[in-house]
Amino acid sequence: MQQVNFGIIGLGTVGSGVFDALKLNGDLLSSRIGVRVQIGRIAVRSIKKCSSKIPRNLLTENWRELIDDQKIQIIAELVGGTTIAREIVLAALKAGKPVITANKALISAHGEELFAAAKKFGTNLYYEASVCGGIPIIKSLREGFVGNRINALYGIVNGTCNYILTRMKLEGADFAGVLADAQRLGYAETPPDLDIDGHDAAHKIGILASLAHGFWVNPKKIHVEGIRHVSALDIKFAGELGYTIKLLGIVKKCSSACRVQVSVYPTLIPNSHVLASVNYAFNAVFVHGDVVGDSLFYGRGAGKDPTASAVLSDIADAALDLKFSNKHRIPPFVPHECEGAVLPIEEVVSQYFVRLNVADKPGTLAKIAAIFGQSNIGISSVIQPEGHEGKSVPLIFMLHYATNGAVQNALKKIGKLPVVKGKPVMLRVENFEK
Ligand code: NDP
Ligand code: HSE
Numbered sequence: 001m002q003q004v005n006f007g008i009i010g011l012g013t014v015g016s017g018v019f020d021a022l023k024l025n026g027d028l029l030s031s032r033i034g035v036r037v038q039i040g041r042i043a044v045r046s047i048k049k050c051s052s053k054i055p056r057n058l059l060t061e062n063w064r065e066l067i068d069d070q071k072i073q074i075i076a077e078l079v080g081g082t083t084i085a086r087e088i089v090l091a092a093l094k095a096g097k098p099v100i101t102a103n104k105a106l107i108s109a110h111g112e113e114l115f116a117a118a119k120k121f122g123t124n125l126y127y128e129a130s131v132c133g134g135i136p137i138i139k140s141l142r143e144g145f146v147g148n149r150i151n152a153l154y155g156i157v158n159g160t161c162n163y164i165l166t167r168m169k170l171e172g173a174d175f176a177g178v179l180a181d182a183q184r185l186g187y188a189e190t191p192p193d194l195d196i197d198g199h200d201a202a203h204k205i206g207i208l209a210s211l212a213h214g215f216w217v218n219p220k221k222i223h224v225e226g227i228r229h230v231s232a233l234d235i236k237f238a239g240e241l242g243y244t245i246k247l248l249g250i251v252k253k254c255s256s257a258c259r260v261q262v263s264v265y266p267t268l269i270p271n272s273h274v275l276a277s278v279n280y281a282f283n284a285v286f287v288h289g290d291v292v293g294d295s296l297f298y299g300r301g302a303g304k305d306p307t308a309s310a311v312l313s314d315i316a317d318a319a320l321d322l323k324f325s326n327k328h329r330i331p332p333f334v335p336h337e338c339e340g341a342v343l344p345i346e347e348v349v350s351q352y353f354v355r356l357n358v359a360d361k362p363g364t365l366a367k368i369a370a371i372f373g374q375s376n377i378g379i380s381s382v383i384q385p386e387g388h389e390g391k392s393v394p395l396i397f398m399l400h401y402a403t404n405g406a407v408q409n410a411l412k413k414i415g416k417l418p419v420v421k422g423k424p425v426m427l428r429v430e431n432f433e434k
Contacts, residue, residue: 001030004099004319005040007066009088010079011050013186014102015042017308018076019054029312035319040072041065067091074318076100076311082109092245093117093125098318100115102129102307105194108203112216116335124321124332126314128314131204132157132283134306135299136313141211141287143330148289150212153251154430157204159281159302160188160195161227161247165266166279169235169244175228187281187302197226198247201264205249208285209262212251214336217262223345225265234355234425237383241353243268244276248430258340261348268353268429287434346405351380351429354397354407356414357421360387364419365395371417375410377402392421397430 008015022029022039030036043063044050050059063079066072067088075092077099079085085106092099094117101107107114107127118125132155141150156162160182167173167181179196182188187195198310202224206217227247248267253260274296278284283301288294300306310427336413358364365382372379378400387393399407402428411424 001034001038002323003038004073004322005037005071006074006076006315006318007041007043007069007072008039008076008078009063009066010077011042011044011054012078012080012305014307014311014404015076015166016051017080017304018078018311021305021308022180022310024059024213024250025252027310029231029316033316033320035323037315037319041069057414063088064091066096067097072097073322074098074100074315076315077106078102078311080105082106086110086114089114089125093121094170096121096123097323098124098126099313100126100129100311100318102127102199102311104130104203104207108206108219109331111207111210118332124318126332127207128316129310130331131207132285133159133298133301133303134309135283135285135297135301136310137208137285137297138211139313141203141208142332142334145289146293146330148291150251150287150289151253152288153208153212153285154275154432155205155208155249155283155285156246156275156278156283157208157249157301158190158195158198158247158284159300160200161198161201162301163187163228163281164196164248165230165235165245168230168232169239170234170279182281185281185305196228198224198264199226201247201249204405205251205262205264208249209251209260211262211296213253214334215338215340215341217342219260221342223263223265223348227266229425230266230427231425233394234353234427237355238268238353238427240383241268241396241398242271242354243429244271245269246275246278246330248263248275250430253293254343254361258337259343260340263345263348266427268427270431273432346403346408348404349401351401351431352397352399352406352407353427354399354411355425355430356395356397357392358386358395359419360389360391360393361419367417367419368395368397368414371410371413372397372399375402375406375409377406
């Protein structure tokens with residue numbers, strides 16, 4: 001059997017997962033693809049810190065040795081970040097070696113440059129592990145749905161945030177404690193702000209949007225909100241209204257040609273929708289293709305083993321590339337609708353949940369309703385728990401479809417009313433209708 005040696009750069013959570021998974025299933029993988037796949041070298045930052053189960057003869061502290069080593073034919077970049085990782089990927093591609101990465105921050109920031117380099121040097125860049133860990137969503141969009149226009153894609157793509165929101169809802173757990181658990185379990189990025197501020201989800205949703213629509217989505221154009229401001233009170237009221245709050249990535253084609261909503265924000269999802277029951281570190285992507293209709297992908301989106309599973313699938317593809325001289329498959333990224341553009345958030349149309357803290361006194365509701373009315377924003381329901389006259393109470397509005405721009409403007413005015421205490425909370429509602 002032909003043998004292919006690959007080099008791992010970075011032996012942290014994912015790198016060590018790949019090492020263990022290959023030990024477990026390397027023979028199986030090799031027999032399935034007809035190529036013996038072996039770890040040739042491993043680059044780490046500090047050999048002293050490495051587990052004793054890693055053979056010392058494989059280890060180096062200089063990643064460039066792997067690029068220069070003629071016996072290493074594939075490089076797996078599992079370091080993270082966008083500085084050294086970019087250097088590694090470019091150097092490996094320049095050397096004509098297929099590269100595998102789990103690094104969504106890197107693909108999001110430099111994907112265009114890296115795919116161009118892969119093309120220039122006649123090799124490939126694989127990134128299945130960069131979105132939704134073990135779910136083969138990249139391959140599904142690129143190959144399985146190659147004959148579809150993707151009209152809408154909704155994703156719960158950050159395991160850390162989903163884990164936090166799930167435990168806040170089901171256990172009434174507090175944010176900081178659950179975040180510490182997510183870090184201990186190896187779900188969170190370093191630093192975890194990338195997760196909880198929504199940027200990790202934006203990296204992933206941008207990659208999926210680029211694949212689905214065939215133009216590189218500039219990450220700066222993605223509207224991103226994280227989950228820091230989602231309170232126990234919002235989770236409770238959303239629940240009373242029949243909704244669950246999820247950090248949802250949305251890629252939705254608008255009626256005007258080639259304009260696509262690409263956004264990430266905490267969203268109220270009806271409890272009856274399948275995405276509402278995706279819990280803990282699980283991820284899910286709901287895709288609507290014009291030929292296939294609705295499809296759902298569900299699985300573990302973070303952690304050592306699921307991510308290793310995706311890296312192994314890329315290793316198999318890269319090994320097959322080498323065996324068949326790179327000519328038999330759809331390339332990892334295929335530009336097609338190059339004129340596409342991201343729809344500015346102000347123009348995105350949505351429904352809304354608004355929570356205000358107001359003085360419980362005559363005329364309060366009328367003043368707020370008047371501003372929504374003047375802004376041409378319809379109210380679909382109102383809840384105010386029984387309060388004590390003169391004291392502050394929460395006042396919840398569910399709003400009909402309106403543009404984000406109109407709602408933001410109305411809330412600015414409402415926030416200035418003397419009867420409104422503190423900043424209005426606004427969360428969008430997705431009913432999967434438009
Ligand atoms: P870790 O921080 O656990 O691992 C990164 C490893 O790279 C560390 O061991 C680090 O060493 C090492 N490293 C840093 N610089 C170098 C260098 N110059 N040469 C050799 N090794 C180096 O991160 P993860 O394994 O969690 O993540 C790796 C990548 O996978 C990231 O891009 C991440 O976004 C992505 N990813 C992670 C998932 C997860 O669930 N963890 C899921 C999907 C993708 P040291 O510890 O000494 O700094
Ligand atoms: N920090 C990421 C998450 C890891 O929580 O989803 C998987 O990409």
